[in-house]
Amino acid sequence: MGISxxxxxxxxxxxxALDDVSIEVPDGSxxxxxxxxxxxxxxxxxxxxGLETLDSGRVLIDGExxxxxxxxxxxxxxxxxxxxxxxxxxxxxxxxxGLKIRKWKKEQVRARVHELLNLVQxxxxxxxxxSQLSGGQRQRMALARALAVEPQVLLLDEPFGAxxxxxxxxxxxxxxxLHEEMNVxxxxxxxxxxxxxxxxxxxxxxxxxxxxxxxxxDDLYDKPANEFVMSFVGEVNRLGxxxxxxxxxxxVRDRDDSTEEAMVQRIVALGFEIRVEFVLGDGxxxxxxxxxxxxxxxxxxxxxxxxxxxVHAKSFNGSAPPDPQGASTPPGPTDGGDAEVSAAA
Amino acid sequence: MSxxxxxxxxxxxxxxxxxxxxxxxxxxxxxxxxxILLFYKTFEEGLAPPxxxxxxxxxxxxxxxxLITVAIAxxxxxxxxxxxxxxxxxxxxKGNWLIDAALNLPFAISPVVIGLSLFLLYGKHGWxxxxxxxxxxxxLFSTPGIVLACIFVSVPFVVRETVPVLQExxxxxxxxxxxxxxxxxxxxxxxxxxxxRWGVAYGVVLCTARVLGEFGAVSVVSGNISGETQTLPxxxxxxxxxxxxxxxxGAAVLLALLALAVLMAxxxxxxxxxx
Numbered sequence: 001m002g003i004s005x006x007x008x009x010x011x012x013x014x015x016x017a018l019d020d021v022s023i024e025v026p027d028g029s030x031x032x033x034x035x036x037x038x039x040x041x042x043x044x045x046x047x048x049x050g051l052e053t054l055d056s057g058r059v060l061i062d063g064e065x066x067x068x069x070x071x072x073x074x075x076x077x078x079x080x081x082x083x084x085x086x087x088x089x090x091x092x093x094x095x096x097x098g099l100k101i102r103k104w105k106k107e108q109v110r111a112r113v114h115e116l117l118n119l120v121q122x123x124x125x126x127x128x129x130x131s132q133l134s135g136g137q138r139q140r141m142a143l144a145r146a147l148a149v150e151p152q153v154l155l156l157d158e159p160f161g162a163x164x165x166x167x168x169x170x171x172x173x174x175x176x177x178l179h180e181e182m183n184v185x186x187x188x189x190x191x192x193x194x195x196x197x198x199x200x201x202x203x204x205x206x207x208x209x210x211x212x213x214x215x216x217x218d219d220l221y222d223k224p225a226n227e228f229v230m231s232f233v234g235e236v237n238r239l240g241x242x243x244x245x246x247x248x249x250x251x252v253r254d255r256d257d258s259t260e261e262a263m264v265q266r267i268v269a270l271g272f273e274i275r276v277e278f279v280l281g282d283g284x285x286x287x288x289x290x291x292x293x294x295x296x297x298x299x300x301x302x303x304x305x306x307x308x309x310x311v312h313a314k315s316f317n318g319s320a321p322p323d324p325q326g327a328s329t330p331p332g333p334t335d336g337g338d339a340e341v342s343a344a345a
Numbered sequence: 346m347s348x349x350x351x352x353x354x355x356x357x358x359x360x361x362x363x364x365x366x367x368x369x370x371x372x373x374x375x376x377x378x379x380x381i382l383l384f385y386k387t388f389e390e391g392l393a394p395p396x397x398x399x400x401x402x403x404x405x406x407x408x409x410x411x412l413i414t415v416a417i418a419x420x421x422x423x424x425x426x427x428x429x430x431x432x433x434x435x436x437x438x439k440g441n442w443l444i445d446a447a448l449n450l451p452f453a454i455s456p457v458v459i460g461l462s463l464f465l466l467y468g469k470h471g472w473x474x475x476x477x478x479x480x481x482x483x484x485l486f487s488t489p490g491i492v493l494a495c496i497f498v499s500v501p502f503v504v505r506e507t508v509p510v511l512q513e514x515x516x517x518x519x520x521x522x523x524x525x526x527x528x529x530x531x532x533x534x535x536x537x538x539x540x541x542r543w544g545v546a547y548g549v550v551l552c553t554a555r556v557l558g559e560f561g562a563v564s565v566v567s568g569n570i571s572g573e574t575q576t577l578p579x580x581x582x583x584x585x586x587x588x589x590x591x592x593x594x595g596a597a598v599l600l601a602l603l604a605l606a607v608l609m610a611x612x613x614x615x616x617x618x619x620x
Contacts, residue, residue, distance in 0.1 A: 051520050071523040078524035084517035088539040097535075098525035142521075149525060 001062035001152040001185050002027040003048060008057035010043055017043040018054070019209035025187060025202070027062075030179045032200035033189045034232070040209040041189045045155050048187065049076045061152060077146030077184075081158040083138040085130035091117070091141050092126040098149035116144040119178070136167040143175075147182070156188035160195065172199045193233045197221075205229050227316050237286045242313040249288040250309040251276065251298060259307035262286065264300050276300065278308065380601065387594035395595025398584065403571045404596060407580035411557060413488065414576060418495040418556045423549055426503025427538075433504070434511040448501045459497050460565025463490065467566075486568035491576060494562035499555040503548030510544030511537075543615070550611045554604045 003025040010018040017040045025031045033041040046052040048059055050071035058067045066074050086094050092113055099109045117123045120140040130138055139159060146154060159175075160168040176199050179186050190196050196203050197217040204214040205228075213225040217233075224230035227243060235246050239260075252259060262278035265285070269275075274290045286308065290298075300306060387395050398404055429448065433441055451459065466472055467484040477484060484490045518540060522532040538545075560578040567574040571583065577600050584592035 049524055051523070071520070072526050072528055074524075075526075076524055078521065080517050080521060082517060084521040086518055086521070086536060086540075097522070097527075101526045101531060145521075145525065 003153055003185060003187065004060045005044065005048065006058045006060070008044065008047060008059070009055045010040075010047065010052060011055060016209050018047070018057075021057070021206075021209070021211055023204050023211060023214065025185060028183050028185055029202055030176070030186045030200050031188075031202045031204060032196035033187060033204050033206060034191070034193060034196040035206035035212075036191055036232070038208075039206040041191075041206045042157055044206070045157050045187060045189050048153075049078050049155050050074050051078070075149070075152045077149070077151035077154040079139070079142050079146050079154070079156040079159045081161045083130070083135075083142045083162075085138055085142060087130055089129075090126065091122060091128050091130070091133070094130065094141055095144045095148050097145060102149065112148060113144075116148050119147075120144040134167075135163050136171060139163065139171065143178075147184075151184065154182075154184050154186040156186070158189050158191070161190075168195070175199055197233070203233075205232060207232070224314070230314060230316075235287075235289075237310075239280075239284065239286065239310060239313065241317055242310065242315050244310040244313040246275070246287050246289040248310060248312040249286065250311055251288055251290060251294070251300070252307045252309060253298065255307045259309045262306055262308050264302050264304050264306060267295070267300065267302055278306070280308075383594060383597055383601070387591070387598045390591070394591035395598065398589065398592030398595045399599055401592075403575065404580060404592065406572045407575045407577045407596070408599070410488065410491070410575065411577040414492050414495050415553055415556050417492045418499060419549060419553050422496055422499055422552050423503050423545065425500070426507060426548060426552075427541075427545060429504045430507040430511055430541075431537075433508055435516070448504050451498050451500050456494075456498050456559065456561030457565060460494055460562035463494055463497070463562070463566050467493075485566055486570070486574055488574070490566040491563050491574065494566045495556045495559050498559055498562050499552045502552040502555060503545060506548030506551065507541055507544045510541045514540045546611060546614065550607055553607050557600060557603055557607075 003023075005021060005023050008018045008021040009016075019040075021040065021044060023044070033044060035041045043052055047054050048061075050059075050066070050069060054067065058065050060066065061074065061076075086097065089097070095116055096109045096113045099112060104112070113126070114123065117126060120143055122137060122140055122144065125133065125137065130141065133141065139162075143156075143159075156175075160171050163171065172195055175188075188199070201216065202214065203217060203220055205212045205220060207228050212232075213220060213229045215223075220229055220233045224233065230236055230243050236243050237246060237249065255261065260280060262280050264276060265279050266277040267274065268277070269292070272292055274292060274295045275287055276290055276295070277285065277287045279285050288308065298306070399408070429444060432438075433444060464471070464485065467474060467477065467490065473484075482489065484493065514537075518536050519532050522536045527535065558578055559576075560582070563576055564579055564582070567576070567579065569575055569579050569583065571580075575583065577596055581593050581596045581600065584590075584596065
């Protein structure tokens with residue numbers, strides 16, 4: 001079931017949470033709403049579920065305007081950041097809650113609940129109370145509860161936000177597989193761009209109540225619509241009016257017209273990846289991402305001078321970005337005593 | 346880290362014991378000693394005299410009237426208390442401070458004043474008196490007046506115990522129930538009420554204890570007629586005034602035991618829940 005939101009507005013007092021937001025979520029897709037806190041992503045998700053009422057605008061599920069429908073009739077599965085487990089019910093009763101509301105027969109409920117507990121790998125914990133489960137288990141229980149009633153769409157509000165890093169990674173792989181199996185249209189909210197890119201096929205980047213850009217992870221990364229998207233979906237350096245990703249900075253020991261002189265401030269080894277921090281002649285700080293091998297070839301030391309060549313730099317002022325690809329000096333070992341000041345801006 | 350924990354434990358053995366003795370001494374002198382004396386005085390001359398006083402027709406009537414009052418006032422205040430709590434916590438509204446303030450009135454105002462205000466409303470020349478008289482309903486000097494007075498004084502208990510629990514559980518569980526297809530009524534019965542039940546139960550216990558023991562407001566509106574409009578606390582007072590000490594003490598012990606029984610029932614339920 002496809003979901004679309006048209007011209008959604010929502011304010012809380014003076015705060016404009018949603019400012020003329022329209023999105024289109026294709027049937028069967030897994031879409032991430034990505035943005036910093038206060039960007040309106042959770043409000044948008046809650047509006048789709050009917051947990052917030054829009055000041056204006058429409059929500060359509062499978063082409064039907066559900067704006068006036070109460071939550072309980074929208075047939076959405078919703079997973080909350082803090083699980084929202086029914087604390088006085090066992091895992092079994094939690095997962096079976098929606099079925100009981102729908103007046104399913106006892107044996108049918110039992111069969112369906114066990115089917116789902118198998119799916120989320122919680123079989124054997126049916127008689128536990130939520131307080132006896134770990135965070136990851138609680139969230140899987142919440143997911144089983146949401147899926148039990150076979151919702152038209154599945155909405156997840158920062159589902160892994162309260163979990164530790166290891167569990168997060170496991171769960172997101174698992175969510176992606178689950179989505180492939182179930183194929184239910186899914187939207188999930190996150191502020192973590194890595195998580196969004198890992199799990200979702202389509203991303204919607206939000207900021208200050210507006211949609212900045214939507215598209216695939218590659219689209220957003222390679223063709224960001226503006227400075228915000230560029231810096232939100234990955235690391236970025238600012239060079240004057242241009243923006244360049246740290247791995248798009250080539251470091252060489254010989255200067256030419258396309259390079260800029262810089263001094264190595266700090267070299268940080270993060271396993272395979274090396275982060276080299278530079279300071280330019282005008283005081284701008286820039287960092288480049290190198291591999292261990294590249295660093296060894298360059299023989300860089302802290303305090304030395306090197307030359308930087310930005311590749312794939314972007315400018316969002318309308319002017320064509322300088323993209324000095326092609327003629328390049330292959331990086332090779334030179335002595336580090338070359339201290340001429342480059343004239344490049 | 347471990348040494349600081351050790352220091353803390355050491356502190357609690359010296360300073361802690363001092364505090365403990367002070368606290369227990371306070372409770373012993375002010376609360377326990379009078380109660381023990383009461384029990385001692387009551388049974389000084391055996392079980393028979395207090396037993397006879399309580400099982401006299403006036404005594405039994407007072408007990409019956411007290412229990413009837415509890416049976417009416419407590420359920421009404423429980424339902425009303427839950428509704429008020431939901432209003433205060435779940436339906437933010439500008440006028441909520443007014444409800445909140447009004448709910449504190451019974452705590453702030455002396456029960457005698459409450460009794461008098463009911464007198465002005467329902468008594469002779471009272472605002473509601475003509476209409477009620479026409480309908481043949483007698484409020485003052487009869488059971489309805491006693492129940493009204495008890496409801497008035499015990500209104501805040503359920504609300505005060507339920508509001509913090511409602512705030513603590515938040516709205517996420519209720520919203521989850523909604524997304525799973527539950528309507529407001531189903532959400533209340535299956536999710537909200539079970540989640541707040543211990544707060545409500547504690548409020549009910551306090552409310553019951555208060556209604557059992559209410560004296561001031563009831564003494565104003567009931568007329569204190571033996572065998573008719575006399576509750577147990579009034580029975581205690583009247584016997585005491587008439588120098589019928591076995592009767593006074595017997596009824597007093599009965600009241601204390603009733604209150605203790607309510608508290609113990611509550612504790613048993615709680616333990617069962619925890620197990």
